[in-house]
Each structure stands twice: as C-alpha cells, then as structure tokens.
Amino acid sequence: MKRAIALTINGVRVEAEVEPRKTLADFIREDAELTGTKLGCEHGVCGACTVLLNGEAVRSCLIFAVQADGAEIMTVEGLAQNGQFHKLQQAFWENHALQCGFCTPGFLMSSYALLQENPNPTEDEIREGLSGNICRCTGYQGIVAAVKSVAGSAE
C-alpha cells in the first residue's frame, strides 16, 4: 500500500506516493528525478549513494523513503550555486579526483559532511572520513588531495 510523503530536497519540497519498500535513493532518482545520486552496490558497502539527511551523511540505499518523510535532504545537485561549482567540486576537478565519475557524488557528499563537522581535517581524518566510499579509478590520492586543498578554507 502506497503512502503519501513529503521531503525537502536541496530546498525544494517533493511530494509523492511511494511503496514502503522504496529506498530513499530510488525516491531521489525516480520521484525527485535527481539522478546525480548513484547506486553502486545497493547494500551499504560502496558509498556511491551518500546524501545528507538532516545534515548528516547517510547511505540512501539503506533508508526507506517513508522513513525520511518530513526530512531535509541534500544531494550532489545541492552543492553548486548559481551555476558555480562548490569549492569541493572545483577542487575535485583541479586535483584529478575523478575519472569515470560514478563514485564522485558520494565522495563529494561525504567530503562535504566531513568538512561541516571538521573544517580543518588532517590527512588521516580525511582518509577516515572517506573510508566508507569506494573508488575503482583514481587510487584515492587525487580525492584526498582535493579535500586537503580546501581544508581550512572558509565556506
């Protein structure tokens, strides 16, 4: 039986009727039509689907959309403002922190959450903060360098 839910995603209210078994990730992609959020493993291992739920990084494949009823979600589409890259996106570009790009939205959201909590992380803290995201292209060095390059800079 479908349920009516209403979420705020990147500041925009999204309402839909969903089956309880629909994950937040599928809701974001299919109902809110925001396909920046990627699904890799769909069982909480790869981190590609990471979004912010009420300000905290979570795996959107491990939460049902009905559980997020009333919540504020931020996805990778919420980073850029007025057509300008967020400083993290700019840093990923400049540091070759992506190749195929599939894991990038998850890395950006985990990095964003990390810097919200700890604006000036050490390299070890960056590596621990991003340990739940898997990249199969870059070998991670560029990703760590990108986050390091914006660490300590103002929002």
Added chain:
Amino acid sequence: MKPPSFEYFAPTTLDEAVALLAQHGDEAKVLAGGQSLVPMLNLRLARPAALVDLNRVTGLDYVRAENGHVVIGALARQRAVERSADVAARQPLIAAAIRLIGHPAVRNRGTVVGSLAHADPAAELPAVAVALGAEMVVTGPNGERVVAADDFFVSYLTVDLAPGEVLKEARFPALPPRTGWSIVEVARRFGDFALAGAVATLTLDDQGAASDVRVALFGVADRPVRVPEAEQVLRGERPDDDRIAAAAEAARAALVDPPSDVHASAAYRRHVAGVLVGRALREARERAQASG
C-alpha cells in the same frame, strides 16, 4: 537488489510497537538503524511480512550514566554514543569499539542496541557486552525482563528475544578504578567485520596484580565468547609479558572450532585470536598502570 514487499508500521510509542510485534509474531522485524537489516532486505536474504520501525518512537535515543552503568536506549545512534561525554568518562571501551564499526555514514544511522539485537558473531559491540557483563533490558507483551549479555547471545544472529519482544536498552557497567581496557581486531579492510577480534579489561590491585581480568573474543564462534581459560592464567598474578603470553596461548588452545571460510581458515583464526588476546591484554595493562 530491491527489497521484497512488506507491511510498514511506524508506531510513536514503545507500547504500540510491542503490540504490533505481538500481533505479527515471527513474521515481523524491528527496524532501528537499518544498517544490517536493510542490506539483508535489499539482498532478499530476509523477507519479513512486516517491519515495525522504531524511528518515530520518542524518548529512546538516550545515552546516560545511571547507578554505575552507562545506559543506552534503543535509538541511540552509534555516532552519538561514540561522542558521548558520559561514555568517554565512564566506559571508553564502548566508544573504541564503535570506531571499528563500518564508516561514519553507517554510524550516523546504526544504533548500539540494534547491533546487539542483530548479534553478528563478528561484531564488536556484542563482544564488549559479553566482556563487561552488560545487561539487556527486553520489553514485550508480558512486561520487562533483564537478561545477562552472556545469556542473551544464543547463536549466529540469534538472541534471547521472543516474537513480540524488543530490546529496549543495554546497560554497560562503568569501568572500575585502576582498570585498563582494549579492543583489537584483524579485518581485511578498515571498517569491515573482523576476521577475529579480542576485548580485554584488566583491573590492578595495590600490589600491581590483576584482581579482575576479562577476555572476550569475536569472529571465532557462532557468538561472542568469554575466555575463562585465559582469564584464569592472570587472575591474582602480576600481568608481566610472560604471564600475558601464557594467557594468549591459553586462549588459542581453548578455541575449539573457529569458523573456516574463504577469508580465513580455522587455523588462521585460532592463531590470530591468540595474538590479539596478547595484544589486548598488554594494551589493557598499560592503560591500567597509567590510570594510577
């Protein structure tokens, strides 16, 4: 990779949750953090007819110091417990164990009590509960009952919870004075479930001998296990390196039938368990000595 259909309930009180669980019996599963249950649903390893989601129940997300215990409610997230000042001051072993669980995004949702109720034999928190002699507070249609951790963990993913019952809170005894602690594990990657792990606490008396010692292992049986064979070697003795080596050897020898799988053979797990017990006891000793 999509979960099967289920009936979804989001009660707002614990009584309502218990009534729903009683009504649906063993067809129902409790959903708290969902970091173990939802993967099992997505992979269709679990197919409950009904999910009773505790997340809308208010007043279950507490972490507090109470009567010499750290008391953790069913909805306290691992991340909140990891950062709790009460936990840091009274039972830092819990926070250290949580830092070995998954990754920040998993700990933001995952709950301490959910990990205990799920009872993966390779998980950290059940072993901490067994080592410390934590108490499990179970609520059901017939009221509340308290179960000792050692009785609570029955077997692989199986705990002493009847259909209709829910694990409401866990009570961990605070660390006594002059007590050191340690949790160490070997995992294939940081944040993975352990191939094997060890928990130790060591209390020193005025003469520097071990007045209390607790050793528990995880990942080496169908449930977390205390290792009295290793504890006996040290109890009442000065925990010097030779004694600790003997305790580690006793732990290794006591392991009857550790699991063997594609990641580690039984022989490897037995060997690693001995090494980890030694490492944990040495670290616990250092901390006990440093605590004055």
